[in-house]
Structures are given as structure tokens and as C-alpha cells.
Amino acid sequence: MGKFVSFGEIMARLSPPGNERFVQARNFDVYYAGGEANVAVSLANYGKEACFVTKVPDHEIGQAAVNELRRWGVDTRYIARGGERLGIYYCENGASQRASKVIYDRAHSAIAEAGPGDFNWKEIFDSAEWFHFTGITPALSDGCAKLCADAVKAAQAAGAKVSVDLNYRKKLWAPEKAGPIMAGLVKGCDLIVGNEEDAEKVFGIKARHSDVGAGRIDEAAYAEVAGQLAKRFGAKYVAITLRESHSASRNGWSALLFDGQKLYHSKKYEMEVVDRVGGGDSFAAGLIYGLSSGMPPRDSLEFAAAASCLKHSIPGDYNAVSTAEVRALAGGSGSGRVDR
Numbered sequence: 001m002g003k004f005v006s007f008g009e010i011m012a013r014l015s016p017p018g019n020e021r022f023v024q025a026r027n028f029d030v031y032y033a034g035g036e037a038n039v040a041v042s043l044a045n046y047g048k049e050a051c052f053v054t055k056v057p058d059h060e061i062g063q064a065a066v067n068e069l070r071r072w073g074v075d076t077r078y079i080a081r082g083g084e085r086l087g088i089y090y091c092e093n094g095a096s097q098r099a100s101k102v103i104y105d106r107a108h109s110a111i112a113e114a115g116p117g118d119f120n121w122k123e124i125f126d127s128a129e130w131f132h133f134t135g136i137t138p139a140l141s142d143g144c145a146k147l148c149a150d151a152v153k154a155a156q157a158a159g160a161k162v163s164v165d166l167n168y169r170k171k172l173w174a175p176e177k178a179g180p181i182m183a184g185l186v187k188g189c190d191l192i193v194g195n196e197e198d199a200e201k202v203f204g205i206k207a208r209h210s211d212v213g214a215g216r217i218d219e220a221a222y223a224e225v226a227g228q229l230a231k232r233f234g235a236k237y238v239a240i241t242l243r244e245s246h247s248a249s250r251n252g253w254s255a256l257l258f259d260g261q262k263l264y265h266s267k268k269y270e271m272e273v274v275d276r277v278g279g280g281d282s283f284a285a286g287l288i289y290g291l292s293s294g295m296p297p298r299d300s301l302e303f304a305a306a307a308s309c310l311k312h313s314i315p316g317d318y319n320a321v322s323t324a325e326v327r328a329l330a331g332g333s334g335s336g337r338v339d340r
Helices: 035-045 060-071 142-157 175-186 198-203 219-233 279-292 297-311 323-330
Strands: 003-007 011-015 029-033 049-053 088-092 101-105 128-134 161-165 191-194 237-245 250-258 263-265 269-272
Touching: 003 035, 003 142, 011 060, 029 035, 029 060, 035 049, 035 060, 035 128, 035 279, 128 142, 128 279, 142 161, 142 175, 161 279, 175 198, 191 198, 191 219, 191 279, 198 219, 219 237, 219 250, 219 263, 237 279, 237 297, 250 279, 250 297, 263 297, 269 297, 279 297, 297 323
Parallel strands: 003 049, 003 128, 011 088, 128 161, 161 191, 191 237
Antiparallel strands: 011 029, 088 101, 237 250, 250 263, 250 269
């Protein structure tokens, strides 16, 4: 089994306890997280050799982030040290009709100012089986966009499969900048993952008859979106997660997977949300795990959807579940009864 490499930013997440608002908080719960780090943790939980690549400042806060990754079994040997600060984001958990809110404080973070000399991609991808990145990392800086391009090229040269989660963030860059950069990075990726908005915001591919804000999702329209993405970028697989946001506390969750010929639909979960941050990352990790482990496309999709459903019940960004728990839910055991 080869290495599963992911590259991106790890940040400190500060959240008010429970469902308190920022203006109420007298203290914050601290987590360490980031899109690609979340994927690495999930893959390590599933028994894969997960390696996370980033740059953190050479002080105690940077070390705390590294220690947290190590605690979950992630290989941190390729993490570069330097720069002035670790990025921070503040996350206020919503409830009922009050939406969750995220405030970024990540400008000039260590990874945003990293350069080509910080990473030996040939060494990193030696014996690598898979490489994963998201659209968040190239949005951090022009330098990060170039690093992502270098990493994709090196991964493909090493024979690794490459996956990308489009993960558009309007607070980081505009569609006019995201589209051309992401088009270059996505071309030739084996797996493209997106949510119900990403394809439209990044590439202008819109699903007909759907209104995300109103919680209306037309699955047939998203099947067309998946087909367009596969055709434009040559991906073997395209997956789209479909969130029906009835409120901050209650979401419908399902997903589609297109393999170039056949479209698969996962079962739909009605979830009572504890913490939705990291839900897409847990889906991507589940799909990577399934496809790399030889599961058929349908089984891989069901594993990914179930993994993500479970993540919504767990505080923090990491999906602290086992393959056995995911398989149990995918197989229909979702009553929530006590396991004695």
C-alpha cells in the first residue's frame, strides 16, 4: 500500500462553546483543522498511510497543530517549518434558523507565504498512491496556486491518482480568478468532488431547477453537471454532494457519483446537525478510501455518504469514526441505539 498525500493549510479553529454566539463567548474551544488535513485524519482512521504536507511556524502553536495530526496517526515528516503565524478561523455553530458563521484570520500565514524550496515533491511522492488537494489552497496566494500546480504535476509523474475537492470560498477569491486557476489544476485529475454550488461558482456550470438557498435540489440537473465536469476535464469520476438545508439544525444529505458511463445515487440521510464543518472533507476521504480499496463505485459512494453523515454528529472538523461504524450505517444501521 502506498502513501496517501494531501497538501494544504492547517489552522486553529476557535469556536464558542455549544451554540453560543461570538458576542456572548467568554472562552473558545480550540480545534486544529483544514480541508486537506481533515481528509488525512479520516484516511489515517481507516488504516491508510496518510501524509499531510504544509508549512507551520516554528513555535509552540505550530507544534500544537503538528501534535494534533500525530495524535490521529497522520505522518507529519514532510511538514516545513517557518513563517510568522498559523492561520486562524472562528466558527460560530448555528441552530434552527440561525446559520453558522465563519470569520477568517489567515492572511500571511506560514503556508500562504511558502515557496518552492519548502517541499521536495519528488521525495514526497515516492511510493505515493494518491494525492488530494482542494480549491482552498490555491486561493490562499499566488504562491500556493503555483505550489499546487507543482504538486499535481509531480504526483502524476510518480503515477499517483489525483483528486480535487473544488471547495470554492467566496471570502478567499472571486470566481473570475478561481475559474482559470482551478481549470488548470483540475485538468487530468482522476476524481473531482464538489458540492451543489461549486461547479457554478468556479466554472459557471449551473444545475437547472435548483435553489440551494431554498433547499430545493434537482438530482437530474446535478447529474448533467457531473457529466459536464467529466467531459471538460477528463476525470474518471465526478462526485457531487447534495445538501438540503432545511435549517442549520436539520439537513438532508445525499450524493451522486458519475464514472463516465453510469450515474450512482446514494441513499439520503435526514440529519440532526451537531457540527457541519468538515462534512465535505469526510465525504471526499470516504470516497478516496472506497475507490482505492477496490470497492465498486456504488459501494464507495455509499461509504462516503455514510461517513459524512456521521461527521455531522461530531464536534470539530475531524471525522472520528472507524470503518466498522461507517459500514454499519451504510448497511442500514442508523437507529442511534446504544451499542452495549
